[in-house]
Amino acid sequence: MKAFWMTALCAAGMGCAFGVLAQTPVQWKLATGYRAESFHTRNLVQFAQDVEAASSGALRIEVHANNTLAKLADIPAAVQGGKVQAGETIMTSLVAEMPIAGADAVPFVVHSYADARRMWGLQRPLIEGHFARKGLKALYAVPWPPQGLFSVAPVKSSADFKGTRMRTYNPATVRIAELLGATPVDVPMVEVNKALAGGQLDSMITSALTGVENQVWGQIRQYYGIDAWFPKNIVFVNQQAFDAVSPQVRQAVAKAAAEAEARGWAMSETIAQDSVAELQRRGVKVERPTAELNADLKRLGERFSREWVRSVGAEANQLFIPYYTQR
């Protein structure tokens, strides 16, 4: 009861000192679908520690990694329904409910971390609006390293994909597999190693880091650094849970989130380079795509882009027009 009144007073903006709250800490569970060792999760744990320190223990965020609390695909609904207070997901998994989140996986729009930053700056208000309408508060987003092409055999042109099996992780990769004439095989990030070892995959488009985490060198011989897109993970909290903590704690969360975002982008960029080097050390051939493959992929990207803008409508223009004009 005491906790309830303190929370109510704090929520009403009655000014509650951290000292008082420290006796009745609030706890949020935060679910993620990625491994504990993944840089996104390490960044999340640091975020949780920063919040705890900055709020003098008034808010504890418990990070549950590796799909243990909720499966990656179920995390947004779990947070929306209040089963879990906070979560992390990959934004491109949200396209059914917020098509603009798919901007992250339109091939060959973003070519560098600087481009990705500019894109996020334009996309952020739209994404925040969609989250708010679902009763969620978006906290921060961090990109995966650029997406490259992994293959068990050398690929010379798009014709080499015909009749092969391509690992997919979102609607965009499914469409790309279809456009290449490959069979899409949906495999969660944490099961890529098993699927490869089981001989279920011939290729995939993902980050060099994901290749390293899944130790793909047993089967994968080739990595082409095509930098196709930079998908982002987004961390969010149930708005009611957020509103139930004091203004000072909310401020501590916002500050730690901004720091986590800056830290995460820097980590991603460093890890992008380290991961390619690690693939090479492990005997994966790191090559540029042939001119023919490159041209095929660019054509595919343009087609995907046209389809995407048409299906998303006004919001796509709200994002792409300033993206392409304000350089």
Ligand code: PCA
């Ligand atoms: N790794 C995740 C998403 C993007 C990435 O680089 C995956 O492959 O599922």
